Amino acid sequence: MRKTKDLAQLQAIARGVRRHIVEMTGAAKSGHPGGSLSAVETLVTLYFDVMNHDPANPRWADRDRFILSKGHAAPVLYAVMAECGYADTPVDQLNTLRKLGSVYQGHPDRRFIPSLEASTGSLGQGLSVAIGMGLAARLDGKAWRTYVVLGDGEIQEGQIWEAAMFGAFHKVDNVVAIVDYNRIQLDGFVKDIMELEPLADKWRAFGWQVVEPDGHDIASLQKAFAEAAATKGKPTVLIAHTIKGKGVSFMENNPKFHGVAPTPAEVEQALKELA
């Protein structure tokens, strides 16, 4: 696969991933476009620049691990893995998303895509799993790292904070959590459902290194991941400031598109904007 640090190339890949997300959810007539679109730059930066992985050898023992803890954003993960060229995520089947028999299940499912590191969909559990992986790498004296993407609504789950305590206490510095801070959850805006602020202070109080990149600025994300890699003795969280539905005007910051697919006309308009 083509790994790159080049911003223009990464941005072009991100645009293509956005087009996939719109088309996939449109074809499925259901799914979660908003939280998929907000995480595009994060996943593209990880898969095409930061992470050590080999799509031709998905079980390579020393690969970095990735967990999409907010599993409902599966379309962004499927599109990114497909663009990477994983054999079990064919590009030409992306539009079978959510259909009976498709490998592209509604939420990431290892039974269908063995290259996935975890099956997710019930929120709140991925950080613990990632930290368990990090511990295993450390026990084995391995350099591979684990990345986990969390939703901002998701981190209302108590287990996230149990894991946060654990990660700092056991100094699991080979794990990086990314909070997709798009400020919207299912029922509306985070501030109206269960406010998280002061969020950076919370993570710091739990013993984590906190970096706050602009989650749509790839250079900002690259810098944040570099800071995470340089941080020793404690885990790092990226609070990625993002816009839910990013890239499609009528989806941006619109709670409706958390879990509603675009209509055919909306797909057409979105693809025009993403041309």
Added chain:
Amino acid sequence: MAAKAKFELKLGPATREAFGATLVELGRENKDIVVVDADLSKSTMTYGFSKEFPERFFTCGIAEANMVAIASGLAAAGKIPFAASFSAFLMTKGFEQLRVTVAYPNFNVKLVGTHSGISIGEDGPSQMSVEDLALACSLPGFTVIAPADGVATSALVRAATAMVGPVFIRTGRVKVPVVYAAGQQFEVGKAIELIEGSDVTLMAHGLMVAESIRAAETLEAEGISARVVDMHTIKPLDREAIHRAAAETGAIVVSEEHLVDGGLGVRVAQAVAELHPCVMEFVGIRNTYAESGTPDGLLDKYGLRAPEVAAAARRALARKK
């Protein structure tokens, strides 16, 4: 009910929709009713209540375990809390709290699981609840209800509210066939015989009640007289209805949108073993998680349809001889 009553089985509301509408009515009638929610009010249909009674509606964020224990505290102090979420999250993430802060002290909390079974469809197994009845029934003192249609849901949500003690009500995402005429009376713990029959009894809950009615119609054309019983209350079981079915028809088929392990079927089998052993067959999900697909496509693929119920009835009859 008349022996040859014909069922139109026209599509009616989803049971979660009937729950949401009834909750608003109950809120108007009783100011002690309060609702806790875990970021799914637009899906569980507690949204209507939240708009009309914002001061009695508490968002918990995505935090089901906390939600259940908050409900426990509200109940301990005299409120009648309803806690709703997808059944999968309510029962699994909230289970320890249900055990220690609801079942153990026997508090008056009403739990409503929505999007149960596999008919939630495209979201797939992580959101599907196929073990919720096993979990709920394992809790001492719990009443467990799985209504078949909107009429049954409204009546049983009301009945659950009128009684004191923990109740779990299982509802679904999709629109389901109307089984009952408006005004049908329901009693918690008392099964409803929908079709009379003498050769075999088809028992079911939830959307498998309509499938069992369809199966009985198929069987009737083959000269087989199938009784259909809606076991809307999974716990406590209507042992009298089970005893009658075993003694009078000598064969029972239990159908459910749930794992066969731990569902209504094994509970009925236990009662049958104690009361009047007879031939039994089971239609349900066997030792697997399902997958993404349309609700109809999944019900077809996983064998939760009238033809499978009818086939099970024929197997039971063959074994009875």
